């Protein structure tokens with residue numbers, strides 16, 4: 001039996017956390033061209049059409065869902081498209097880390113989740129802070145386009161855009177994008193959608209997040225069986241999830257979750273014996289973005305081991 005490949009090539013997929021940030025898109029695409037970003041591309045129908053129609057532009061698609069990414073990779077492969085790169089991330093994280101200020105000529109999002117219930121509104125993507133972040137990543141003549149089926153979300157975004165340095169224009173339009181969600185609402189009888197186009201009026205400075213150099217720790221004595229780890233909730237939220245100890249290899253593995261705003265990192269810390277010392281550092285094979293929160297995890301492990309000797 002032959003397993004059918006789920007995607008044709010992984011080449012357009014970028015493991016962004018392993019690349020120097022912010023990413024140099026000219027280098028990634030091998031040319032300097034206007035950079036366009038689609039947030040939450042779903043099945044990627046519109047992204048593929050645009051990339052085919054505008055071959056002189058570089059396109060980046062961001063999604064959180066792997067199934068969507070797999071579908072888009074397959075479609076990119078089938079059409080032999082060279083001007084799309086794909087990132088799996090929360091758009092808030094990607095814009096903070098991966099794109100330099102004033103690097104994008106256009107950002108758009110089609111039918112973003114409207115989170116209609118009041119108690120869920122905190123999940124809405126196009127909040128004031130996010131619009132300010134979008135502003136900083138757009139070039140001076142850059143544009144943001146958001147299309148929604150949901151009038152209340154549209155008005156909420158308009159209210160949020162005050163103080164974002166972006167000037168909105170609202171237009172009611174008929175079905176124009178032929179995406180899964182547009183078709184879904186059209187089939188349910190909706191004939192009119194809300195298109196918001198924001199022009200950048202003034203630049204708002206939101207610096208790119210920078211990586212830090214992680215400091216590993218060394219201790220002379222360590223009793224794994226007596227180790228008690230406690231999480232932390234100040235700035236970064238740290239939780240310790242599990243711990244494994246291999247007495248033969250003198251190696252302890254500690255799984256930690258660190259949440260810094262929209263960035264969630266679930267990774268392992270290792271405590272290994274080297275000579276007469278134990279070294280505390282991120283475990284090999286874990287992909288992580290070196291942040292203050294990751295450093296906090298290493299420091300907490302160090303403090304817990306040091307307190308064993310006290």
Ligand SMILES: C[S@@+](CC[C@H](N)C(=O)[O-])C[C@H]1O[C@@H](n2cnc3c(N)ncnc32)[C@H](O)[C@@H]1O
Nearest residue numbers: 040041042063064065090091110111179180181
């Ligand atoms: C309602 S669907 C719309 C999909 C597609 N644009 C369409 O029109 O069919 C919203 C999409 O946004 C993605 N999404 C939601 N929040 C996101 C975020 N913070 N960053 C990136 N993608 C996100 C979801 O995974 C989902 O595929």
